Amino acid sequence: MEKRFARGGQTSRENRMALDDADRELVTSELGREPTPAEAALFENLWSEHCAYRSSRPLLSAFDSGGEQVAIGPGDDAAVVALPIGNEASSADRTDGDAKNGRGDDESAWYVTLGIESHNHPSFVDPYDGAATGVGGIVRDTLSMGAYPIALADCLYFGDFEREHSKYLFEGVVEGISDYANAIGVPTVTGSVAFHPGFEGNPLVNVACVGLLPSDRLVTAVAQDAGNDLVLLGNSTGRDGLGGASFASEDLAEDAETADRPAVQVGDPYSEKLLIEANEALCEEGLVESARDLGAAGLGGASSELVAKGGLGAAIDLGRVHQREPNMAPTEVLLAESQERMCYEVAPENTDRVKEIAERFELGCSVIGRVVEDRYVCTHGSERVVDLPVEFLAEGAPAYDRPADASAVGTPDRDLPSPSLEEAFATVVGSPNTASKEWVYRQYDHEVGLRTRVPPGDDAALLAIREAGSGSGIDLAFAAGAEPNWTACDPYVGAQAIALEVATNLAVKGATPLAAVDCLNGANPERPGTFGAFSNSVSGLADMCEAISVPVVGGNVSLYNDSATGPIPPTPTLSMIGTTDDEAPPTQLHGDGTLLLVGDRAVADEDGSSPPRLGGSEYVLEFGGRDSFPDLPANPSDRLSVLSDLARAEGTLAAHDVSHGGLAVTLAEMVGEDAGLSASIDSAGNTGEASDAAALLFDEVPGRAVIETADPERAREIAADRVSVTEIGTATDDGRLALSVHGEELSFSATSIATLRDVIDDELD
Amino acid sequence: MIAVCQFGGSNCDRDAVAALRDLDFEAERVWYADGLPENADGVVLPGGFSYGDYLRAGAMAARAPISKEVREAADRGTPVLGICNGAQIATESGLVPGAFTTNASARFRCEHVHLRVENEDTPWTAGFDAGDVLTLPIAHGEGRFEISETELATLEAENRVLFRYCDSEGEVTDDANPNGSVGNVAGILGEREHTAVLMPHPERATLPDLGRTDGRTILRGFAEAASG
Numbered sequence: 003m004e005k006r007f008a009r010g011g012q013t014s015r016e017n018r019m020a021l022d023d024a025d026r027e028l029v030t031s032e033l034g035r036e037p038t039p040a041e042a043a044l045f046e047n048l049w050s051e052h053c054a055y056r057s058s059r060p061l062l063s064a065f066d067s068g069g070e071q072v073a074i075g076p077g078d079d080a081a082v083v084a085l086p087i088g089n090e091a092s093s094a095d096r097t098d099g100d101a102k103n104g105r106g107d108d109e110s111a112w113y114v115t116l117g118i119e120s121h122n123h124p125s126f127v128d129p130y131d132g133a134a135t136g137v138g139g140i141v142r143d144t145l146s147m148g149a150y151p152i153a154l155a156d157c158l159y160f161g162d163f164e165r166e167h168s169k170y171l172f173e174g175v176v177e178g179i180s181d182y183a184n185a186i187g188v189p190t191v192t193g194s195v196a197f198h199p200g201f202e203g204n205p206l207v208n209v210a211c212v213g214l215l216p217s218d219r220l221v222t223a224v225a226q227d228a229g230n231d232l233v234l235l236g237n238s239t240g241r242d243g244l245g246g247a248s249f250a251s252e253d254l255a256e257d258a259e260t261a262d263r264p265a266v267q268v269g270d271p272y273s274e275k276l277l278i279e280a281n282e283a284l285c286e287e288g289l290v291e292s293a294r295d296l297g298a299a300g301l302g303g304a305s306s307e308l309v310a311k312g313g314l315g316a317a318i319d320l321g322r323v324h325q326r327e328p329n330m331a332p333t334e335v336l337l338a339e340s341q342e343r344m345c346y347e348v349a350p351e352n353t354d355r356v357k358e359i360a361e362r363f364e365l366g367c368s369v370i371g372r373v374v375e376d377r378y379v380c381t382h383g384s385e386r387v388v389d390l391p392v393e394f395l396a397e398g399a400p401a402y403d404r405p406a407d408a409s410a411v412g413t414p415d416r417d418l419p420s421p422s423l424e425e426a427f428a429t430v431v432g433s434p435n436t437a438s439k440e441w442v443y444r445q446y447d448h449e450v451g452l453r454t455r456v457p458p459g460d461d462a463a464l465l466a467i468r469e470a471g472s473g474s475g476i477d478l479a480f481a482a483g484a485e486p487n488w489t490a491c492d493p494y495v496g497a498q499a500i501a502l503e504v505a506t507n508l509a510v511k512g513a514t515p516l517a518a519v520d521c522l523n524g525a526n527p528e529r530p531g532t533f534g535a536f537s538n539s540v541s542g543l544a545d546m547c548e549a550i551s552v553p554v555v556g557g558n559v560s561l562y563n564d565s566a567t568g569p570i571p572p573t574p575t576l577s578m579i580g581t582t583d584d585e586a587p588p589t590q591l592h593g594d595g596t597l598l599l600v601g602d603r604a605v606a607d608e609d610g611s612s613p614p615r616l617g618g619s620e621y622v623l624e625f626g627g628r629d630s631f632p633d634l635p636a637n638p639s640d641r642l643s644v645l646s647d648l649a650r651a652e653g654t655l656a657a658h659d660v661s662h663g664g665l666a667v668t669l670a671e672m673v674g675e676d677a678g679l680s681a682s683i684d685s686a687g688n689t690g691e692a693s694d695a696a697a698l699l700f701d702e703v704p705g706r707a708v709i710e711t712a713d714p715e716r717a718r719e720i721a722a723d724r725v726s727v728t729e730i731g732t733a734t735d736d737g738r739l740a741l742s743v744h745g746e747e748l749s750f751s752a753t754s755i756a757t758l759r760d761v762i763d764d765e766l767d
Numbered sequence: 768m769i770a771v772c773q774f775g776g777s778n779c780d781r782d783a784v785a786a787l788r789d790l791d792f793e794a795e796r797v798w799y800a801d802g803l804p805e806n807a808d809g810v811v812l813p814g815g816f817s818y819g820d821y822l823r824a825g826a827m828a829a830r831a832p833i834s835k836e837v838r839e840a841a842d843r844g845t846p847v848l849g850i851c852n853g854a855q856i857a858t859e860s861g862l863v864p865g866a867f868t869t870n871a872s873a874r875f876r877c878e879h880v881h882l883r884v885e886n887e888d889t890p891w892t893a894g895f896d897a898g899d900v901l902t903l904p905i906a907h908g909e910g911r912f913e914i915s916e917t918e919l920a921t922l923e924a925e926n927r928v929l930f931r932y933c934d935s936e937g938e939v940t941d942d943a944n945p946n947g948s949v950g951n952v953a954g955i956l957g958e959r960e961h962t963a964v965l966m967p968h969p970e971r972a973t974l975p976d977l978g979r980t981d982g983r984t985i986l987r988g989f990a991e992a993a994s995g
Binding site for chain 2: 177180181184185186187270271272275276362363364443444445446447448449450451452454455466468474767
């Protein structure tokens with residue numbers, strides 16, 4: 003059975019138990035003998051939850067990964083997607099036409115790679131190194147497709163910001179990412195940061211990477227021919243991260259910070275940068291037949307999966323691996339998760355040249371064995387320590403049929419506190435969740451590489467891809483995130499909302515989506531309640547991605563995210579890319595246009611049955627209370643194309659999506675020293691509790707945006723009868739936010755808003 | 768041809784080449800172990816983390832054989848520009864005085880800053896007037912310029928401070944100093960006016976589609992000095 007997902011992370015030691023009885027029985031019966039210690043260790047790691055997706059595999063068929071733009075879908079180190087040629091970028095409907103023609107075969111065609119990884123448990127144990135090595139791993143996944151890494155996104159989730167331990171983890175993770183990503187020269191251009199009590203004892207670090215390559219340089223992890231050499235290139239192998247694929251499948255114990263620290267690898271960005279350069283040279287010279295980076299389960303994982311994918315085998319001499327420490331046992335050499343290493347399949351006539359390139363970039367290089375017709379055999383000296391049918395090893399782990407109980411999710415009665423509107427506004431706009439993340443991205447080099455046209459701090463980053471498209475190139479839009487508040491409130495609808503929200507981030511920059519990858523974070527799957535919530539979050543994400551026609555081309559699953567403080571909320575991080583060939587509007591107001599609220603049913607009253615709701619909102623997180631999650635728009639695809647058309651319309655001066663923190667945060671973020679706004683928000687027809695001021699201002703239903711335009715008539719024509727457009731006021735030149743909401747007045751200066759939004763910087767610097 | 772020296776860990780070498788080529792100058796990356804080409808009539812020491820900055824920023828690269836060749840070229844009059852990590856390499860190898868060390872905040876900072884042009888009579892600043900305020904990106908964790916009081920006095924007396932961090936009005940203030948550099952110094956000349964270093968990144972403010980172009984003038988002045 004083909005795995006949908008590329009094998010998971012680098013160190014995620016999320017399943018530490020030894021090979022269980024059922025698996026040992028199956029292995030013994032298949033082999034006709036007991037496995038050797040090295041073989042047992044291989045099975046234990048490669049058949050772990052983390053590598054083999056045994057609990058989540060049955061859920062993953064829900065994702066639609068097809069699309070004419072998809073060159074390589076799930077199952078390789080990273081997905082590969084073709085960039086549009088010519089003027090297709092802004093074509094709203096890419097199912098028409100025969101766009102495949104002229105792509106794969108055309109030397110002028112360009113591909114992007116997209117991958118995502120979790121590094122959750124290592125980042126709790128050692129936030130600095132855990133996060134740093136997470137970056138390293140996803141970058142190598144990019145290299146192994148033949149691509150040059152051009153951008154990173156980090157989605158980070160911590161416990162309450164007020165807690166000292168959350169701040170310690172937050173600072174360590176950001177510093178780890180900063181030191182590693184900055185040093186290797188890959189800009190970190192987007193991402194998300196969320197604080198929620200559910201992550202108290204188990205933070206999440208999800209890292210996505212985009213790479214770029216000409217289509218004729220594509221490399222895969224499918225071994226090509228028996229007789230080719232297997233070359234291990236990069237750092238030497240030590241005893242670090244032993245059994246790594248297997249500490250990731252167990253809950254974090256209370257003493258994990260001390261007990262598991264030796265299991266977390268230490269990153270070496272200098273070697274990673276040299277590896278990037280060497281990989282570039284190898285791919286430019288066409289010396290690579292196939293490639294796989296060494297992540298979870300080390301050399302054993304990478305080499306066995308490489309040959310399994312090609313329906314071939316391998317003969318490996320473990321004694322030839324360049325080693326950092328003396329007297330390493332064969333199992334240690336096979337399974338160590340030392341960082342910054344790649345496994346290449348090289349035709350024998352090219353092996354000397356590969357060695358020269360390794361030497362030039364001062365990297366270790368060992369010819370460790372050969373691709374053979376069948377069986378996966380490892381020797382150490384005269385001893386044969388592994389001799390296995392390779393497909394059984396790589397693909398033979400049975401999936402678990404976990405009971406899932408989603409009955410805990412119901413529709414809560416509405417019970418909301420009523421702070422004053424002014425207090426609510428100041429609290430929500432000043433919450434660390436919605437506040438400025440400049441403290442974070444200021445520590446990331448987000449401009450190296452000369453592509454960053456829209457930097458972090460915006461709805462989506464835009465990267466100049468001058469190589470692709472026609473004329474001056476195209477822009478690649480890149481966004482990533484999840485809202486744990488939403489999925490904690492309603493795993494299914496909340497996950498749908500996350501997918502719509504990430505797509506809306508792209509749409510307000512005028513971009514059309516190309517593809518997405520997901521990082522599905524969940525708690526212990528052996529408990530039906532948490533597995534039920536996780537399952538629903540997966541379905542919600544898949545269903546919305548299908549509804550908006552965005553193929554989910556790969557991803558990662560991280561389970562067992564539990565700690566002494568309980569399970570995490572299901573957290574389906576989605577990372578999406580899209581393209582545009584138009585100038586994108588800024589989020590900041592210009593100062594003299596008309597303000598339109600697009601897609602807000604409560605305000606437009608196009609559908610009286612969809613009142614604003616505060617379930618899953620920052621408002622409820624801050625003030626307490628209960629409400630159901632708001633109903634999502636019935637026509638999400640129309641929403642996105644209208645928003646994208648509006649963003650690209652000539653009269654549009656600014657555009658910003660409405661999501662976390664609701665309309666309050668959107669409007670606050672659009673105001674600056676030079677431009678303010680005066681607006682009136684009212685429900686047109688609803689009366690009573692559903693339309694009170696707080697609900698109108700703090701409802702977080704996604705798929706909406708505020709547009710400032712010089713040509714409101716044109717905007718109405720674009721929206722036509724597809725999406726509601728309500729004029730709510732005008733931009734001003736006085737740097738103030740003046741709001742009238744359902745009869746209540748609010749007024750804040752740009753300076754006071756900036757002070758509220760500076761909460762993270764104030765607290766940590 | 769302008770040689771952009773790539774050390775292990777350099778990461779702005781491609782960017783420097785792209786920026787110079789956008790100005791229609793010939794530029795090539797040169798791997799440090801290959802040595803400085805004879806036809807190099809200008810040298811860029813680019814940004815990055817040479818040797819991981821594991822010892823001290825720039826210290827290892829300054830001791831590589833190519834750095835001796837760069838010093839000899841500078842002695843012969845070849846223009847040399849050190850940017851960010853390249854500036855650290857240049858101080859470590861004695862091309863310019865002083866040192867760049869850990870930011871006062873102890874954190875990496877990537878943002879856009881204002882710079883005031885202090886001396887308009889150099890190849891680097893010939894396109895500006897003294898007092899002009901530029902906007903350039905910075906991205907460094909070790910950009911705090913440190914130098915002894917007497918050496919600073921010499922630099923100032925010899926008019927060798929090129930740029931100081933300032934606010935949008937051109938006022939040199941503590942608030943406008945992103946890293947705690949002494950005297951808000953962001954860039955200086957070596958003993959000869961054709962050797963210069965700066966912490967900000969002119970190559971990141973050169974390509975017009977990135978929306979900021981103050982770096983063009985600096986790179987053009989350098990490249991014209993090199994080719995002229």
